[in-house]
Every structure is written in C-alpha cells, then in structure tokens.
Amino acid sequence: MIRLRDLWIGDVVRIISSGKIGKFEGIHPTGKARIAHHGKILLVKASNLELVPEKELIPDFDLFYDEDDDEIADNPIKKLKTRPEQTLDLHIEKLAPHMKNEPSGKIIEYQLQQSEIFIKNAIEYGLPQITIIHGKGQGVLREAIEHQLKMLHQVKFFFTKNGGGAVDVLL
Numbered sequence: 135m136i137r138l139r140d141l142w143i144g145d146v147v148r149i150i151s152s153g154k155i156g157k158f159e160g161i162h163p164t165g166k167a168r169i170a171h172h173g174k175i176l177l178v179k180a181s182n183l184e185l186v187p188e189k190e191l192i193p194d195f196d197l198f199y200d201e202d203d204d205e206i207a208d209n210p211i212k213k214l215k216t217r218p219e220q221t222l223d224l225h226i227e228k229l230a231p232h233m234k235n236e237p238s239g240k241i242i243e244y245q246l247q248q249s250e251i252f253i254k255n256a257i258e259y260g261l262p263q264i265t266i267i268h269g270k271g272q273g274v275l276r277e278a279i280e281h282q283l284k285m286l287h288q289v290k291f292f293f294t295k296n297g298g299g300a301v302d303v304l305l
Contacts, residue, residue: 136183138167144291146186149178155186157291218259222252223267224275246278257288257305267300276301 138161141147145158147169156171166177224245226234233241249266256264268275276298283289283303291304 135181136185138165138180141167141185147183148186149176150182150184218252218255218261220256220261220263221265221267222249224249224279225267225269242275242278245275246282249279250282253282253286253289253303256303257286260305262305264303264305265295265300266303267296270297270299273298 141158143158143160146155147158148155154171156169156176159168159170159175162168162177166179167183169176169178223229226241229248230244233244266279268279279301283292288305289303292301295302
C-alpha cells in the first residue's frame with residue numbers, strides 16, 4: 135500500500151480498481167489522494183493507488199494537458215517562421231565544439247543559455263513536447279535544467295529518460 139505522505143505532487147499513479155493513470159495533486163482534507171485524470175480531480179483511497187515506475191511510464195501526453203490552458207482563441211500563439219528542433223543535445227562537443235577547452239563554468243553558462251533559448255522557442259512555436267539531452271556526468275547540468283523547467287509555468291510535466299542522461303518535457 136502506498137503512503138500518501140511519501141508521494142510528491144506530480145507523481146504518476148495508477149488507480150488499481152479502474153486502471154486509470156493520473157497525476158498526484160495532493161491530499162484532500164478527507165485523507166484521500168487528489169488525482170488529476172483528463173482534466174478532472176478524482177478522490178482515491180491510498181489503498182487503491184500504486185506508483186507507476188518510470189521504466190513502465192509511456193506518457194499519455196493528453197493526461198497532462200489541461201484544457202483550461204487552451205487560450206488560443208483569446209491569445210493566439212505567435213508562430214516562428216521555421217519549426218524549431220524537438221531535441222537539444224547539450225554535450226559541448228555537439229553544441230559548440232569550439233568551446234570544448236573553455237573553463238567548465240563558462241561551458242555550463244553557455245549550455246544553460248542555449249537550453250533557455252531552446253525551451254522558449256519551443257513554447258513560442260507551440261511544440262507539445264521536447265527532449266533535452268544533458269548527459270549523465272555529475273548531475274550538475276541536469277539539476278540546473280530541471281530548475282529552469284520548474285520556473286516556467288508553461289512546462290506541464292517532465293521526466294528523465296535514457297538512464298538519467300536526458301529529460302522529456304511536456305509543454
């Protein structure tokens with residue numbers, strides 16, 4: 135049985151009785167879990183929940199799309215002229231080979247600047263999903279990228295992939 139206090143907001147869970155998959159949104163005053171599923175909040179007992187392991191998670195992006203965020207009629211998205219790439223590889227050898235001998239502080243600053251530009255272009259163009267490859271290493275760049283993503287309200291959900299060397303982002 136799952137302990138609700140051990141869950142994080144945004145954890146993906148399965149409702150055992152129905153097989154529905156949703157996102158944990160917190161604990162209701164009744165003590166039940168608040169689970170977001172296709173735009174609705176379901177109240178579910180902890181005994182009826184199980185955590186979906188990351189390796190099993192093949193995200194249903196519609197699950198994390200909030201229809202209330204769709205303001206296209208009121209606020210049209212200004213599209214870029216050319217569609218941006220959906221994947222950014224931040225390995226310095228691929229991103230900017232001329233910088234490979236620069237100090238690590240300068241390299242990570244450049245990588246973060248490029249990831250910010252990439253994310254903002256994807257948002258502006260209206261891409262539903264992007265991938266950022268940051269590599270495994272010590273985790274410094276990964277943590278900085280995750281911090282960038284948490285600061286943007288347009289980011290609905292993100293999760294690691296490729297054994298922790300990349301992050302998939304739902305916008």
